[in-house]
Amino acid sequence: MIRVASYNIQKSIGTDFRRRPARILEVLVELDADVITLQEVDRRFGERVTSLSIEAIASETGYEPIMFGARPMSLGWHGNTILVRKGVHVLSQRSLVLPRLEPRGGVMADLRVNGTVIRVVGLHLGLLGLWRKRQAEAVLDQLEALEDVLPTVIMGDLNEWSVNGGCLRHFARDHHVGEPGPSYPSVRPVFGFDRIIASQDLTIDNAGVHGSARARVASDHLPVWANLRVNGAG
Numbered sequence: 001m002i003r004v005a006s007y008n009i010q011k012s013i014g015t016d017f018r019r020r021p022a023r024i025l026e027v028l029v030e031l032d033a034d035v036i037t038l039q040e041v042d043r044r045f046g047e048r049v050t051s052l053s054i055e056a057i058a059s060e061t062g063y064e065p066i067m068f069g070a071r072p073m074s075l076g077w078h079g080n081t082i083l084v085r086k087g088v089h090v091l092s093q094r095s096l097v098l099p100r101l102e103p104r105g106g107v108m109a110d111l112r113v114n115g116t117v118i119r120v121v122g123l124h125l126g127l128l129g130l131w132r133k134r135q136a137e138a139v140l141d142q143l144e145a146l147e148d149v150l151p152t153v154i155m156g157d158l159n160e161w162s163v164n165g166g167c168l169r170h171f172a173r174d175h176h177v178g179e180p181g182p183s184y185p186s187v188r189p190v191f192g193f194d195r196i197i198a199s200q201d202l203t204i205d206n207a208g209v210h211g212s213a214r215a216r217v218a219s220d221h222l223p224v225w226a227n228l229r230v231n232g233a234g
Helices: 021-031 054-061 129-144 167-172
Strands: 002-008 035-039 063-066 081-085 089-097 105-113 116-124 152-157 175-177 194-199 202-209 224-230
Touching: 002 021, 002 116, 002 152, 002 194, 021 054, 035 105, 035 116, 035 152, 054 063, 081 105, 081 116, 089 116, 089 129, 116 129, 116 224, 129 167, 152 224, 167 175, 175 202, 194 202, 194 224
Parallel strands: 002 035, 116 152
Antiparallel strands: 002 224, 035 081, 063 081, 089 105, 105 116, 152 194, 175 194, 202 224
């Protein structure tokens, strides 16, 4: 079993409008996942400085960040990065370029987790439905263009208001679209913006929203999680 999670940390600004990275680090420990994709890890303007220091992540959580930052002070690519539990091996990594009206991108890494090699994609899609559909197609096209096929999990804040429509229809053609539950806004969740999507050679045994008291104040999104299993055919 591989446990994965996704979390939009809103630049470490909580529902009290205070930037408190320590709260985010505590929630990451609570998740106890093998792999976590993060969205909005970097500040939006200027040098895009990360809101979570690499040293703090390593010392306080037991995770190691994969460096995608295009700028010296950034951790992510358009705010997206991937954390792995110590002992998970990073085999390769790349940034994904997405069509956009506003700055958007994705990240991808091939990982060996508990002896199993999987591909992990982290995303933060746009606010407009038409662009979300184009971005979903771009992600799927880039995955299809890769020479090697691996069990793949796609996670992130998709900003999709529809339960089963919109960009989710594109992913659902060849993937299982998980439904962890409402994750936004964190104080009183109504919308399932945060999703975990698995290729056909993976089974989502169970999935959910992490709604601890700390998570409800640490960011305006709650993290989502899933336990995955590679199918025998895979």
